Amino acid sequence: MARPPRPERKSELMHDILLYLQDKSIADLTFRTLADGLGISSYVLVYHFGSREELISQIVHAIETRPAEIVDTKLVGAGRDEFEAWIRHAWKVSIREYGLQLQRLHFEAAMQDTVLDTPRGHSGQLFLDWVSVMKDWLKNQGLNEEASARIGRLFVATLTGLRYDVVVTGDREAASAAFDRLVKSFFLTIDAELRQQG
Numbered sequence: 001m002a003r004p005p006r007p008e009r010k011s012e013l014m015h016d017i018l019l020y021l022q023d024k025s026i027a028d029l030t031f032r033t034l035a036d037g038l039g040i041s042s043y044v045l046v047y048h049f050g051s052r053e054e055l056i057s058q059i060v061h062a063i064e065t066r067p068a069e070i071v072d073t074k075l076v077g078a079g080r081d082e083f084e085a086w087i088r089h090a091w092k093v094s095i096r097e098y099g100l101q102l103q104r105l106h107f108e109a110a111m112q113d114t115v116l117d118t119p120r121g122h123s124g125q126l127f128l129d130w131v132s133v134m135k136d137w138l139k140n141q142g143l144n145e146e147a148s149a150r151i152g153r154l155f156v157a158t159l160t161g162l163r164y165d166v167v168v169t170g171d172r173e174a175a176s177a178a179f180d181r182l183v184k185s186f187f188l189t190i191d192a193e194l195r196q197q198g
Contacts, residue, residue: 029055
């Protein structure tokens with residue numbers, strides 16, 4: 001008699017897959033190499049993910065919804081101190097080794113998306129979701145629509161660039177110093193815009 005399927009098995013597999021990919025590329029991933037690396041049958045992967053494209057899509061989704069990367073819409077109502085504490089914590093988590101490797105995989109998936117016949121769309125949408133959250137947060141701080149959109153996008157794009165910096169250079173210290181300056185400049189910019197709006 002066959003064993004009943006365990007719904008949590010797919011989640012356990014994804015955890016193992018993300019650990020396996022810490023020093024590997026998504027582009028080279030096949031069911032066979034992954035199964036060999038995890039010490040399981042290829043059938044298990046086919047059973048849970050169906051196709052390689054579905055496997056990759058779910059890997060990308062899992063990477064983009066890790067705790068430090070979730071677009072937390074509760075931030076929209078946060079005050080400055082709460083926002084600053086959250087973004088500083090998120091930065092620290094993202095540049096630890098595991099977070100850094102997830103970020104590397106995220107960038108790889110995003111670059112693949114730009115040349116796929118049928119883009120997955122996860123990375124671009126995640127970026128725009130972050131911009132939207134930042135825009136709404138800035139509006140709650142008193143900025144007008146135009147300033148909120150401009151400053152929110154600049155902040156998200158710069159933060160993304162700093163994460164890219166750490167991935168390609170490995171220089172956490174320099175990128176963290178730049179991140180610290182980014183946060184300080186961000187609040188100074190908000191105050192300057194508020195004064196200008198009068």
